[in-house]
Amino acid sequence: MKPLLKRLGLDGRSVVTAVPYLWLLLFFLIPFVIVLKISFSTGQIAMPPYEPLLHWTGEKVLQIKLNLGNFAFLVEDDLYWKAYLNSIWVASVSTFFCLLLGYPIAYAIARSNPSARNILMLLIVLPFWTSFLLRVYAWIGILKNNGLLNNFLIWIGAIDQPIQMLQTDFAVYVGIVYSYLPFMILPLYANLEKMDLTLLEAAADLGCRPWQGFLKITLPLSLPGVRAGCLLVFIPAVGEFVIPSLLGDPGMLMIGKVLWTEFFNNRDWPVASAVAIVLLLFLVVPMMYFQRAQDAEAGGAHR
Amino acid sequence: MATSPRATQQKFEPWTDPDAKPYVRIEKVTKKFGDFIAVDDVSLSIYKKEIFCLLGASGCGKTTLLRMLAGFERPTSGRIFIDGVDMTSIPPYERPVNMMFQSYAIFPHMTVEQNVAFGLKQEGLSKDEIGSRVNDMLNLVKLGQFAKRKPHQLSGGQRQRVALARSLVKKPKLLLLDEPLAALDKKLREHTQFELINIQETLGVTFVVVTHDQEEAMTLSTRIGLMNHGEIVQVGTPSEIYEYPNSRFVSEFIGSVNMFEGRLVEDEPSYVRIGCDDLEAPIFVDHGVSSAPGATVWAAIRPEKITISREKPDATDNWASAVVQDIAYMGDMSIYLLRLDSGKVVRVTQPNIYRHAEDRITWDERVYLQWYPESPVVVTK
Numbered sequence: 001m002k003p004l005l006k007r008l009g010l011d012g013r014s015v016v017t018a019v020p021y022l023w024l025l026l027f028f029l030i031p032f033v034i035v036l037k038i039s040f041s042t043g044q045i046a047m048p049p050y051e052p053l054l055h056w057t058g059e060k061v062l063q064i065k066l067n068l069g070n071f072a073f074l075v076e077d078d079l080y081w082k083a084y085l086n087s088i089w090v091a092s093v094s095t096f097f098c099l100l101l102g103y104p105i106a107y108a109i110a111r112s113n114p115s116a117r118n119i120l121m122l123l124i125v126l127p128f129w130t131s132f133l134l135r136v137y138a139w140i141g142i143l144k145n146n147g148l149l150n151n152f153l154i155w156i157g158a159i160d161q162p163i164q165m166l167q168t169d170f171a172v173y174v175g176i177v178y179s180y181l182p183f184m185i186l187p188l189y190a191n192l193e194k195m196d197l198t199l200l201e202a203a204a205d206l207g208c209r210p211w212q213g214f215l216k217i218t219l220p221l222s223l224p225g226v227r228a229g230c231l232l233v234f235i236p237a238v239g240e241f242v243i244p245s246l247l248g249d250p251g252m253l254m255i256g257k258v259l260w261t262e263f264f265n266n267r268d269w270p271v272a273s274a275v276a277i278v279l280l281l282f283l284v285v286p287m288m289y290f291q292r293a294q295d296a297e298a299g300g301a302h303r
Numbered sequence: 304m305a306t307s308p309r310a311t312q313q314k315f316e317p318w319t320d321p322d323a324k325p326y327v328r329i330e331k332v333t334k335k336f337g338d339f340i341a342v343d344d345v346s347l348s349i350y351k352k353e354i355f356c357l358l359g360a361s362g363c364g365k366t367t368l369l370r371m372l373a374g375f376e377r378p379t380s381g382r383i384f385i386d387g388v389d390m391t392s393i394p395p396y397e398r399p400v401n402m403m404f405q406s407y408a409i410f411p412h413m414t415v416e417q418n419v420a421f422g423l424k425q426e427g428l429s430k431d432e433i434g435s436r437v438n439d440m441l442n443l444v445k446l447g448q449f450a451k452r453k454p455h456q457l458s459g460g461q462r463q464r465v466a467l468a469r470s471l472v473k474k475p476k477l478l479l480l481d482e483p484l485a486a487l488d489k490k491l492r493e494h495t496q497f498e499l500i501n502i503q504e505t506l507g508v509t510f511v512v513v514t515h516d517q518e519e520a521m522t523l524s525t526r527i528g529l530m531n532h533g534e535i536v537q538v539g540t541p542s543e544i545y546e547y548p549n550s551r552f553v554s555e556f557i558g559s560v561n562m563f564e565g566r567l568v569e570d571e572p573s574y575v576r577i578g579c580d581d582l583e584a585p586i587f588v589d590h591g592v593s594s595a596p597g598a599t600v601w602a603a604i605r606p607e608k609i610t611i612s613r614e615k616p617d618a619t620d621n622w623a624s625a626v627v628q629d630i631a632y633m634g635d636m637s638i639y640l641l642r643l644d645s646g647k648v649v650r651v652t653q654p655n656i657y658r659h660a661e662d663r664i665t666w667d668e669r670v671y672l673q674w675y676p677e678s679p680v681v682v683t684k
Contacts (some may be wrong), residue, residue, distance in 0.1 A: 201375055202408035204395040206473065207425030216421075220412045 032280075039273035042067045050269050070274035080258065080275065084282065087255040090169070090244075091237035094176040095184075098233045099226065101177065102184035106225075107218075109185075110192035121189065124182050136175055136246050143171050143247070171247035176237050183236075184229040191225025192218070227294075235283055255279055315525060316540075317350035324387075326351040326509055327372070327477060332381030334367050341367040343533035344381070354503060354510040356520040359530035360556075365513045368530075369479050372511060373402045386476050396425075401475040405482040407466035409454045415441070415465050416450040422473040440472040443502060460491050467499075471506065478503075480512045484519055496522050517557050521545070529553055545605075550684050554603040561609070561649050563602045563679075567594060575681065576620065577602055581645040587620035589676040594683045601682050606652040608678040611639060611670045623672045625649060627664060641670065 041050040042065070055063040074080040109120045127135060142148045143165040150162040165171055195218065203213040241256030248254070255275065262272035317323040325348030334342040342364040349355045357365040370376045371383060374395035382391045390398055401422070410418050419440055423433045441447050444464040454462060463486065470478055483499065484492045500523060503510055514520050520527050521541040528538045537544060537553045548554035551562060563586060565579035570592065577586040577600060586602045594600055616622045625641035628648060632655075639651045649672065664670055 196406070196408065198404050198406055198408040199410060201373075201395070202402075202404055202410070202469075203421070204375075205373060205400075205402045206422035206469070207396050209396055212425070217410060 035273045035276055038269050039070055039277050040066045040068070041270050042069075043268050043270050048269070049267050067270065070270045071278070073271060074274055074278060079253070080255075080278075083253040083255045083258045084279070086253045087238050087240075088282070090172060090176070090254065091234050091240070094173055094180065094237050095230050095234045097173065097177045098181050098184040099230060102181055102188055102229060103222075103226070105181075106185045106188035106192055110189050110195075117193070124185050124189075128182070132179065133242065135179065136243055139171070139175055139178070139247060140166060143174070166247060167249045169248065169252065172244050172252065175243040175247045176240060179243065180233040180237060183232040187228035187232065188222065188225040191222050191228075195221055231287070238283060239279060315352070317353070318348070318526065323350055325349060326353075326386060327511070328382075328384040329368075329372075330382045330384070332368070332371060332378045332383060334364075334371060334376060335379045340533050342371070342378075345533075345535050346381075347528060347535065347538070349509065349511060351509055352503075352507050353525045354500070354512060354523050356512045356514055356524035356527045357530055358514055358517060358520040358527050358556075361515055363530040364533035365515075365530050366481060369402075369481055369511065369513045372477065373400055373479050374398050399476040400479060401470040401473055401477075402479040403466050403470045403481065403483055405485060407462050407486075409462055409465050409469070411454050413454075414450065415446060415452050415454070415457070418454070418465055419469045419472050422469065426473070436472055440468045443471075443505070444468045459486055459488075460495065463487060463495065467502070471502070471508065474506075475508060478508050478510050480510060482514055482516075483512060485514075485516070492519070499523065521557075529556060531556075546680070548603065548680060548682065550682050551601055551603070554680065554682060558605060559650055560603045560605055563604070565600060565602060566597055567592065567600060570594075574676070577681070581643055581647045582623045583644075584618070584620050584622050586679055587676050588679050588681055590681070592681045592683065598683070602679040603682060604674055604679045606638070606650045609649070609651045609672050609674045611641070611651055611653065611664060611672060613664070613668070613670060615671050616673050618673070621674050621676065621678075623649070625670055625672060627666050627668045627670060630664075630666065639664070641672065 037053050038050055041053050043049060044051050051065070053065060055065060057063045105124070109117055109124075112120060140147070144150070145162040145164065145166070147166070149165065150159075153159045154162065199217050199221075200210075200213045203217050204210070208216060239256045239259070240254065241260055244252055244254045245257055245260075259272055259275050259279075262268050262275060266272075327347070327349040329345055329347040329349075332342055332345050333340065345364075345368060347355075357368060359365045367376060371378050372385075372390075374390070374393060374397075378391060382389060384390065385398070385400065390400075410421065413421070416437055419437045420433050423436060428436075437450075438447070441450055444467055446461060446464055446468065449457065449461060454465065457465065463483070467483075484495055487495060496519065510523075512520070512523055514523075524541060526538060526540055527544050528535050529544060530536065531552055537549050539547070544553060545557050548557065554560045555562065563577070563579045563581060565577040565586065567575055568578040568585060569576035572591045574590070575588050575592050577588065579586055579602070588602065592600060615624070623643055625643045627639060628642045629640040631638040631640075634655070636652050636654045639653065641649045641651060643649060651672065
């Protein structure tokens with residue numbers, strides 16, 4: 001094994017670092033290239049439902065047929081950019097509420113007794129042990145007109161008539177916040193838990209009351225955790241399909257639903273691929289910009 | 304043992320003046336954590352402009368005592384006064400006291416300048432005043448050109464000075480230093496010790512230093528409070544602690560010492576004679592001892608207070624014969640480990656005065672030890 005690796009010019013270290021690269025190549029880059037390729041092709045009623053991009057015409061002549069119409073179509077039809085904007089809005093609001101709920105929870109766990117921390121974190125992760133779909137269905141039972149919540153509110157006398165909660169934006173927000181809250185809590189907890197508490201003592205020593213110490217020390221130092229948690233919630237929430245289709249208004253425009261419809265109902269793979277590519281660009285470009293700005297600020301050597 | 308730079312200066316001994324008022328008064332302070340008694344009924348008086356060192360092994364309660372002065376811990380019982388004001392239940396952010404943490408606890412997301420300005424901003428001072436005070440302080444600790452740096456761009460010694468500047472800039476009545484030099488390497492540590500004393504004298508702030516390093520305590524302090532198991536076992540100047548330890552624990556903790564167990568065979572007010580099973584001759588000490596006759600006592604003799612020779616001394620007291628077991632050459636001095644006929648090993652240090660000592664005492668030679676009547680210290684506990 002070893003001589004073979006050496007002959008190939010590899011040592012153990014490069015083999016180990018090759019594993020994640022190989023993973024990304026196989027399961028990210030290649031599928032991405034395939035989707036990118038389909039997005040430039042023309043649809044047809046066949047199997048597969050698109051024309052090949054590359055075509056050998058005659059002897060050694062390679063014909064490349066790029067169809068930019070799919071992308072042009074996304075711009076022309078306002079359904080698409082409305083769906084994009086609405087998805088980003090819904091994801092942003094959900095991320096905000098995840099942060100609002102998740103920060104105090106993560107903070108409380110990180111500052112609790114060390115022996116209690118693992119149990120509390122287990123409780124946060126526990127819902128993952130049941131199916132995601134099942135948990136979203138359970139919300140239907142809670143939110144529907146004669147569901148748990150409405151019945152409870154009527155029972156305590158707060159309302160006379162059931163409130164329409166299912167198939168509203170509210171239900172979608174509840175579903176997304178509920179489902180993605182652990183992804184906010186986990187990185188925040190990891191960040192807050194490793195914070196050096198003598199920094200807070202130093203702040204108190206220099207005249208900070210406890211709440212001032214939180215604002216001036218804990219909060220700024222936890223920003224990397226906030227950033228990580230927000231990304232982990234925001235990115236999947238933008239493309240979310242299951243929650244809006246189960247809990248939301250059927251007319252609610254979400255890009256995940258549009259994608260599904262294009263792909264399965266219309267069987268228009270090229271347009272569906274174009275939608276996916278644009279979604280990726282919407283997410284990746286600002287993120288890369290953000291990352292670069294952050295690296296520059298940290299001087300590249302922040303611990 | 305390093306000599307104190309204070310020795311060359313004029314006498315500063317407010318604790319000998321019966322009219323001097325202590326600046327910090329710790330009165331019968333006890334701190335318990337559950338069943339564990341971390342600090343046990345400690346009373347101390349510390350005077351203005353002192354550098355008072357709390358010295359002890361880890362777990363002796365010195366850090367707990369310091370944290371009670373800072374306000375991070377509340378005494379289970381007892382009181383703490385600073386400048387005449389009862390501070391016992393005042394929270395840390397309202398105390399006129401600042402602390403330099405062992406880990407320095409520098410805020411990693413702020414520049415050096417912002418770190419030092421932090422405490423002043425908390426006081427709500429004007430921008431101009433903050434700016435000029437931060438500037439003065441950074442110049443004092445020689446960090447002027449590093450003001451805009453982030454902590455991770457600094458060396459260990461520079462961070463230590465940021466921590467010092469940040470705690471001094473608020474002009475505290477009392478500065479608490481928790482192992483201030485422990486994280487520095489030896490050369491830097493020695494240099495910083497002197498710098499610390501200079502800064503303390505320039506600003507006239509009272510220092511309380513916690514350390515486990517006796518050399519650091521000896522060099523820095525006006526007085527040392529030696530702690531063991533939550534109690535203060537002896538308070539005194541470095542030389543008092545070294546030359547007049549009040550117990551076996553103190554004499555063995557500070558420096559190295561040869562301890563001879565024995566009984567009083569002659570007990571007069573002005574001298575005693577101690578019979579010791581390890582020695583052929585009795586130990587004659589030129590001071591009286593308050594102890595019951597026949598009781599067990601210990602004579603402590605420091606390694607540098609014993610001389611070695613090849614000739615048998617012509618004396619009835621204060622000598623022993625031994626064989627050289629080991630020699631450690633340290634450059635400035637040599638350490639001799641000498642085995643007495645009883646098997647007990649005695650440690651003697653001799654300065655290497657001559658460069659070419661051909662006739663130096665060497666391994667396995669029979670030698671004779673001698674010391675003066677004023678060299679041993681007799682302790683009874």
